[in-house]
Amino acid sequence: MQSFELDKSDILKIRKALEEDDSALKALVAEYHPSEIAILFEGLPQESRERIISILPAEVASEVISEMDAEFHPEKLLENLHPERRSEIVEELDYDDATDIISQLPEEQQQEILEELDEEDASNIRSLLKYDDDTAGGLMNTQVIKISMKLMKKDALELVIQQSEEMEEFYTINVIDDKNVLRGIVSLKDIIKARNNVRIEEIIKTDFVFVKADTDQEEVARLISQYNLTSIPVVDDNMHLLGRITFDDVIDVMEEENTEDILKISGVSEDEELAGNWKEAVKSRLPWLILNLGTAFLAASVIRYFDSSIARMGILAGYMVMIAGMGGNAATQALAVTVRRISLNDLTDNQAYRTVLKEFTVGLINGASIGFVIFLFAVFYDGNPMLGLVIFVAMTGNLIIAGMAGSSIPLMLKRVGIDPAIASSIIITTFTDVFGFLLLLGLASKLLL
Amino acid sequence: MQSFELDKSDILKIRKALEEDDSALKALVAEYHPSEIAILFEGLPQESRERIISILPAEVASEVISEMDAEFHPEKLLENLHPERRSEIVEELDYDDATDIISQLPEEQQQEILEELDEEDASNIRSLLKYDDDTAGGLMNTQVIKISMKLMKKDALELVIQQSEEMEEFYTINVIDDKNVLRGIVSLKDIIKARNNVRIEEIIKTDFVFVKADTDQEEVARLISQYNLTSIPVVDDNMHLLGRITFDDVIDVMEEENTEDILKISGVSEDEELAGNWKEAVKSRLPWLILNLGTAFLAASVIRYFDSSIARMGILAGYMVMIAGMGGNAATQALAVTVRRISLNDLTDNQAYRTVLKEFTVGLINGASIGFVIFLFAVFYDGNPMLGLVIFVAMTGNLIIAGMAGSSIPLMLKRVGIDPAIASSIIITTFTDVFGFLLLLGLASKLLL
Incomplete structure (x- = not known):
């Protein structure tokens, strides 16, 4: 075997x-x-x-x-x-x-x-x-099979075989006119099946998918995947044939883009080489951590503001950590689902509103469920129902914010033309940290102390 | 246009x-x-x-x-x-x-x-x-082109054309012996190029890639991508041809697997439908949040243990949040890079050790850099160099743990046959939270109070 x-x-x-x-x-x-x-x-x-x-x-x-x-x-x-x-x-x-x-x-x-x-x-x-690395021009191969639309079946077949000698594999035969303009495509099977007195122009498919040399590679991948193409012709502005891109190049592009998505969403620069050494990793990740440090100072300043409340009620510190942790995780969940939907082109404009609404609902229910568990803990372990109530409200509010930030921020970034995956968990969790602490400590100061 | x-x-x-x-x-x-x-x-x-x-x-x-x-x-x-x-x-x-x-x-x-x-x-x-949905059998199409190895060129060509009538597209011609055993593959181009007195068995490729019906779909995708195949034959244990899987099915599989990876790493169940309603989202995410709640109680209990230290030194609470936030983010970074490398089959066994070592180094440097910034803040804003030193040590230690947990946990899961992406940020951050608080509060209690 x-x-x-x-x-x-x-x-x-x-x-x-x-x-x-x-x-x-x-x-x-x-x-x-x-x-x-x-x-x-x-x-x-x-x-x-x-x-x-x-x-x-x-x-x-x-x-x-x-x-x-x-x-x-x-x-x-x-x-x-x-x-x-x-x-x-x-x-x-x-x-x-x-x-x-x-x-x-x-x-x-x-x-x-x-x-x-x-x-x-x-x-x-x-x-x-x-050509730019990440455009169709950068991906394409200039070795193509091309024949004139005026050829008869037999001559066409011979020319295809002759041109294919040097190529490992070919999938689509490009058909051009005498000005080298791409007029259609035809498969080897269709040429063989044709009667002998057929001219190529009679059997070509004129309604075909193609890309320009400056088309982004992600768009090329989307077209090949959507239309199940083995290869796609690349043309210039005047429809002159420049080259072709095959499905195997696109599989590589997809893997590359998916790597970038998973890295960006986790706060790693998209160009960190997975197998790179520690120097490259530090260069790629430290800037994100420093950005996170800025946002952490923001969250910490909320806590400092309520300094005396915490000093008077030490157990608040433990609950703070829970609020921050759950908010961050819930936001990451909403972020992952939304970013992936955007990547897969799985969202039309009128679904954006519904997506945020859905995440609001999910945050409300998950927040209230988790909040209720902690409420019970505060009542029975700490013997403080009012504290339990404060935490319940803060947790629910925080998970609503988490869901809404996790879904709406990538959607807004997409709208203004910024890569939504950059709304990494690092940025999103700032919202949940700051808002969660404000809710918990603000309510606690008013109601408990 | x-x-x-x-x-x-x-x-x-x-x-x-x-x-x-x-x-x-x-x-x-x-x-x-x-x-x-x-x-x-x-x-x-x-x-x-x-x-x-x-x-x-x-x-x-x-x-x-x-x-x-x-x-x-x-x-x-x-x-x-x-x-x-x-x-x-x-x-x-x-x-x-x-x-x-x-x-x-x-x-x-x-x-x-x-x-x-x-x-x-x-x-x-x-x-x-x-067949199971996610096996080769579940992916394959039973409509295949197959010809006997004993056929002469002309008869073979006719049979291929005839069989292809009902198929939209075909890429590989399967060649069988008289017991229906798959003996090789051949391309349409090679048949056409052959001389007329050639028997198919003389021109087949006998060294070809195939899969069994129970092969996992991820393995099928890996083979198609590695060997740049347009289609791959599916056989039973006796090499009888059962069907074929084409590259476009595999593109769909890759997108599906990538979605699963990005969801799992973010603490979302892999089977949450991206476009599903809020009920499905709650069902998919609440269990992970409850798991996280368990680990949050663990982190909170560390804080409760140092209850009186926090009450005596309120500013510790703000620094705690920084330690937890940075640790969680650094762990997520290491996790994303490692999980992605495993997904892309980009790691041999002897690289696993080097990967963890690299993440140790990255954690040390990033931790010391971030720690130093906070040290300066503690010295100049809080006027407390000893506090700054404690935070410096805690941050460095926490980011080392973050890097090592983020890389070694998915690697260990892979070793024991569990999907490494399940080592989601939710699980990894438990380590950094608990360890970070222990370091910060333990050192602070010993040295500052």
Whole structure:
């Protein structure tokens, strides 16, 4: 039974082979798919990666490099290669992958590599380097299958086969007119099924989905996912075909965007590399903690204002912590649900109002339920029903605020064009802390002391 | 310029047409792609959805229903349809989609619908209903292209075209032997390129990726993403071909799994429907808040233990809130990064130890930095350097604990086979609250009072 799961034993085998000579190592790595080698690389030091790349056939080496996660810096593998070997590997890469990897190198090295390549490859990669990383232009591959709409079936089929020689895989055949304007798409199946005397323009689909080079990658992912496309053409303002983006690029984009969402909502900068070292982590997280410190001073100043109340009634401090903790958690819950709905495009404008109303209701019920439990505790353990009542009201009020802040703040950010996930728990909990303390301590001062 | 974005005006147009007669409504909805109608449905009440489904051609109605997000309950649209119309629509559905939708109905209605269908459709759907929703069997479509390895090129091509008549799209051709055992795969392109006297077995790829019917859907998604597959065959224990799963199903799975991750990490039950009503939200979130209440009592009991210290030094209460807030946020940061790495299969065993070590370092540096700011405040605002020192030590210690708990708890859960995302911020912050208060109040009692 075949298994497609790598485990520790694979890494250990490779490590062992690394201590032996090249032929043993060569034989071992030949057992793995390039995408598996890319994953195994994550557990190996840079020198070992370089050694393995050096003994692989150029077309395998290029596949490994293109499959490596950007976090593990595939570009570093190119730096120390012999120029000849390097251009061999880069020429095997798809243009979009080559561009992604080269763009990570310093300008000087980029030029060096481009000069080593043949004319055509270099100019293709140069033109792709112009586009922003996170746009359709930055994602697209310029190798496409394209045929003229005037071709007869037989010639079209031949041309498609010929163009596909150099491509690993293709999904959609682009049909252009004599001005290179994209007029439609057709599938290989439809060409084969057509009668022999059919001209391509008779069987093309003219109602198709496409994107511009400057379309944001999230929008590209949304279209591919919504219309279940294997690939989507990229065009310029005059509908000239520039390239194509395939579903597998979009799967990577989706994973990237989801990582960003989960990090931002947790108060981590979206560009922290998951596998980065502690320096990068500090750089990414400390600014958020300092922002949080500012808001914590705000909450603390509320407490300082009621200083004497706390001194006169020490048990209030414990209840304060409960109010703050529950408020923060309830706000995070509402935030997660709302941010995820916005990410999935799952909210129309008229549902925004209903969402906040729903979170109000949820806060009211959850707050009253939790508040009631604490009320009972205050009555039976502390023997102070009035204190129980104060806490009940403060908890209910705080969880209502939590639900409303957790849902309305990301919705408002979205409305003004700011990424809603930035309304991280750090910002939202300021509201619940400040408001919760004001309610609890304010009521306690008035009613209990 | 074509736009693929729906907005409020589309909903308003549909609402207006709903007030007019069928022909106006029919003309309007004909302008939209089925997947767009599915999205517009999200903003319409059930009666309007039913009316639109009733006037659409059966093949469009079935596409709309299959494109609807499960959250918006496409199965409800089948309930009130005339049996004849209903079987017409269900027969247009792919078997996997039909199964997903029918499985949401009560047993009795499932049988009713299955009895209306023709023999073949009913038996296909019945066999799919046996599989768990979140396994390969539950995801797969039983409509596949399969040819015998003994066929010559021309016969193979004819058979593929013939089999593909009923399928919207296909990507991989499955090649079987005479015992129906899957022996390899081949692409349409490779068949066309082959010479005429070639037998299929000469051009198949025998080294291909497949899954069993009981493989978890997350594993299916991982394989499709890792190997960039458009579709993956599903087999039984004897390598008999059962069906196929396509990349678009996997995109849906990825979105679902990402939603679950982001919800769980925020203390929301993974099965809360994002668009659900307040009752479902309370049911999903209140248990987590009650769990949190338990841990809050724990933190509060630490505070109660130091009751008299707080009464004697009221300003401690404000600093307590800072310690708890910063600790909770730092723990959430470490948690998000670690859970995401585990989700992306981005961690080998020997990196686990290094991850915790990294988070220790990050906690130390961030804790000391934040602690130093508060130290300055205590010195210059409260005029109490000793208090500043106590807070500095407590903050540093608390952020170290936050980093270590946030990274090691999900890693340990993963090791024992529990979903790491369940180590939500609610659980992690217990550690930081209890430990932070113990440090701050314990040190303060010993050194300041």
